[in-house]
Amino acid sequence: MPKVVDPQARRDEVVDAVFRVVRRAGLEHASLRNVAEEAGLAIGSVRHYFAGHTEMMVFAMRASVERVSARLEAHVAPLLARQGADERAEGVELMLSELLPLDERRRDEATVWLAFTMAARTHPELRPHAEEAYDGMRRLVGRIIGGIARQRPLRGDAGVETERLCALIDGLTVEGVLHPDRMTPELMTLALRRHLETLTEPGP
Known part of the structure; x- marks a missing residue:
């Protein structure tokens, strides 16, 4: 059979x-x-x-995005359930950490994603998927910035802070992939935490 x-x-x-x-x-x-x-x-x-190489690459690229998205989604309910400001800050950090190459799995994903992103620059069939993924990250970060602003006044404009946080995540990811001995998981985590701490005005 x-x-x-x-x-x-x-x-x-x-x-x-x-x-x-x-x-x-x-x-x-x-x-x-x-x-x-x-x-x-x-x-x-x-x-x-x-059917061919292009179809396989597009499918792999979409699968990469879906796997990360599923892990991000798993953080939503626990984050919403957190009560205190410190607990929420910890939840935000944990969620955004899914986008950083902090362990072997996430470093491998980031390596693959960077390869796809660079290829999308010269392969039009990949470009819409790269742009969709990046837009999705910006929407996620924008929602996080909006949630932080509802708890405490931001130091800067929400749109600018969204772009700054996206740029930080992008930069840490690239450095973590290209220079893992220098940009360690501990340093990436600390940089993200310190950045999040600077987003809002000091509490009373």
């Missing part, structure tokens, strides 16, 4: 293989053949689920 293959599970296997190839050798080496070999599949099996 032929083995029944779950299409979504097989696509996820291929996506994981894409990520491993990209982390190890760069996006330019994530060909259908190399990804199939990494996944332990015949290239025909990969072609059964993806």
Whole structure:
């Protein structure tokens, strides 16, 4: 009796293989053949689920965003349940930390995401997905800034503070991927915490 293959599970296997190839050798080496070999599949099996390289890359890029989004979503209810200002600040830091390369999993995700983002500059088929992901991060940060402003007056304009926080996250991510020995998880966490502490006017 032929083995029944779950299409979504097989696509996820291929996506994981894409990520491993990209982390190890760069996006330019994530060909259908190399990804199939990494996944332990015949290239025909990969072609059964993806019409070509572009479709596979777009799917992998969207999967990367969805995985991070799912973890961010898991922080929403606990954050809303926090009562005191200190508890809320801790919850905000934990949520935003999901976007930083603080451990092996998040560093791998950030490495892959940076590779996709750079490729999107010259590959129009990837650009809408990169822009959608970045816009999603800006909306998330904007909501966080808005929530902070409802608790205590901001030192600056909410729109400007949103851009500043996005720029900080972007910068820490790039440095954490390119210079992990210098930009350590401890330093990234401290930089994020200190920035969040400077967003509002001192309390009474």
